[in-house]
Amino acid sequence: MSDFGEILKAVGEFGPFQKRLLVLICLPNFFMGLHLLAQVFTGANVQHFCQTNWILNISAGLAEEEKLFLTLPEGRNGSYQQCKMYKPNPDKDIDWIRLHGSQSTVACEEGWVYDTSQYTSTLVTEFDLVCDANWLNQLSRSCSMFGLFAGALLFGPLADRFGRRPIVLLSLLLQLVSGVGAAFVPNFNLFIALQFVVGASVSGILINTFVLGTEWSGVSQRTLATVLSHCAFAGGQIVLAGLAYGIRDWRMLQLTISCPMALFFSYIWVLPESARWLVTKGHYKAAKKHLMNAARINKRVVPETLLDKIMTEKEIHQATLLDLFKTPRLRRVTLILISIWFINSFVYYGLAFNVQSFGTNIYLTQLIFGLVDMLRGFCIWLLNKFGRKKCQGGFLLLCGISCLLMLAFPEGMQIGVTILAVFAKLGISCSFSTAYVYSAELFPTVVRQTGIGLVSMSARIGGIITPMIALLQQDYPALPMALYGTALIVLSALCALLPETVNKELPDQTREMNSKNDLENGHNQTVAENGNLIKKRQWQNTADKNYQEKQFRMKQQQTMSQGPGFGQSTNGISGRDNNCRDPTVTVLAAIHRLSTEQELNLATFV
Structure with missing residues (x-):
């Protein structure tokens, strides 16, 4: 939507309004880092x-x-x-x-x-999740991942239908209720059910806040908005290590990370809706109101005529999930993104939940992993410098090689394994951030949230499988890293089939995702044809003008040779002035000139 892009530039692509919005987005993402990985400590295994x-x-x-x-x-x-x-x-x-x-x-x-020397109480010790019941602990993690899957399935399409803002508010409310409730459960079955709700709410918050930030940011700042929100998620992991070190009772830890969510009730008054989404849904007045508010905060003056462009948008195409697979180019992009998100989640949570295997101190290792996740901030420069496609493939390759090299170290060399695990975590974290940016730029606005929901669902399937792989690790220790490394390297090669999106305007309709080369060729061909037509009409106008001047000079010579009585009619009516042309010539020339101007206007419009 080039018109909306022009309006956003006039409003301000990353002014005080967008910076405030970024803060509003980062705060919930900070708490998502706490909730999503809290079970590393609340469900920790003990001797x-x-x-x-x-x-x-x-x-x-x-x-x-x-x-x-x-x-x-x-x-x-x-x-x-x-x-x-x-x-x-x-x-x-x-x-x-x-x-x-x-x-x-x-x-x-x-x-x-x-052994209560490290933990006063955990889920394992309170509900006896050991020996034959050990799988229940992994099941609770899988249910949390399944909640993420259901949240992506549910909240993605709902956000495309009802807007980003109401879904974010609903997800925050569910997060508060389920998180606090989990701290008071009398049995493990109820805890599993609430973990499912927690996972669904986390999914609704993550996918909708980042899309909201993307749609309000200009072309040059989309990467910054997405990556910084992910850095906030990493900040939550760092704080989680400190909280878990100081609070050794799982119920108190759960309450500590859940109660502050009540502060997000204020979002009812401060969180804006996506103006781009409002335009695609035909809510022009609401979109204009949000844009005027953003311009006021950014201290910009937007011409009324520019804002009126959103009132003259072309027909609104109501897209569905099937539209992602109708055109070959969009279908290929969708399938590759599904694979990328699946592997990203599969490996990311495989490394995150297996933190106890990478070092002797779980708190220190979690802190290191959180700091490594913060390094994804360098993605901002890398993505703008080298583009999305190269970075996506490179990050996947880095993680894949690191996972395979871990298999070469014997069991006792924890330092070497920890170093490689850090590189693997860095690679997969940067890959995840890149996938968020890349997907938001590749999916058109009318199906962006649906597309993000679809790829997010594939990611959650990977997260669901991850705890089950952890169970197989007891009998086949090398299996997880072998699967991670092989899949990542294969997928990094598939990234070459994706188009580059750096510094390009967001597509709004699915028809904008047709073959890029065909569009460019067609555009160039149309411009060339219009140029030739304009030149032809200009030549015809020049020839016509010369012809009319020649006829006028000839008429002047005839008037002078016939004397002053020429032109006076026999009935005494006064004739025309000597400087006037023959009426027949004048009328024909006017008709010809009018038709020529109409053709010129048509050529210019096309």
Whole structure:
């Protein structure tokens, strides 16, 4: 929509209005970083053993180490098994047990004893999510990712229909209610259900706030708006490491990150709607009102005639999800973006949820990962310097190579693995930010939110699968990194098929996504044809003018040779002045000139 682009330039592409909007967008994204990764700490695994107090009934004075030695079988690396215990012999005395012991093992019968040196309480310790119930902890993470999937499926099309602003407000309300409610759940099933709602609300906030910022920003500042909102998300991860270090009870941690969401009730009065979306939906008066408000805040004066352009927009094309697959170019772009978002989420959360495997201190590793995510701010310069396509492929390749190189390090070399994990996290974080910018620029406005919702759904499918891969890692340690690295390298090659969008105006209608070369050739051909037609008409006008001047001179000579009585009629009526032309010549010339001007106007319009 070139007209809207002109209006946005007049209003201000990144003035005080857009800067205020960026702050409003970054604040919710900060809390999304807290909520989305909080379960790294609230659901952290801790050291645990079977409860074996039965032996204390025989000998109450046993030391803790001797009690474990007599009741638990030895596991790997000299440690005790966490899910097995020796079959109790309550009818024997302690001397017999020390002498003969027991050779048969059984599953834990009286529950578990947890190490509380690091965490006072976690989901694992409160709901016994260990041994055969260990998969429930991963299930809760998958439900959170499934909530992200459902949120993208639901809130993307709803935002295209009802607007970005109301969906953001609804998502913030759901985030507050479900986040606070999760801190008071009496059982784990209810916690899983609320995690689903939390995930759905996070999805609604993330995809709609970044689109809102993109549609209000000028061509040169779209990358800045998107990347800075992602840096706010990384800031949430950094703060999460500090909060989790200071608050070791999972319910208090959940309350701490959820209660401040009540501040976002003020967004009812301060969050604007997307003027670009309003125009595409035909709400011209509302769009004009928002644009005038933005111009006032930016201290710009916008000509009324320029604003009136939005009142004369062409017909509004109501697009649907199927429009993303109707044209070959848009279909190819959509399928590649679906793949990019799927792999981005699959790898990003695979690394984020596996933070305990990359170092000895979970808090320090989480802090490093958060700082690495902040480095995605350099994407602003890289994306503008090298373009979207090269950066997207390069970031995917960096992460893929780092994941495969991690397989070359033996199990004991934690420092080398941590360094490569940092590079992998940097690559996938930058790739995710690039995908957000790239997708917003590739999808037309009429289906932008639907398209973002679609690719976001594919990302959430990747997030749903990630915890299940973590379960396979127990039996196949090299499987996750091998899958990550291979998929990333293949996908980086597919980025070559995407068009470049740097410093280009956002498309508004799906018909603008036809073949770029065809459009340029057609435009050049039309201009050339119009130029030739104009030159031809100009030549005809010059020839006609010369002909009329020649006829006028000939008539003047005839008048002078016939004397002053020429032109006077026989009935006494006065004739024309000597300087006038023959009426027949004048009328024919006027008709010819009029037709020529009409053709010229038509050629210029085309």
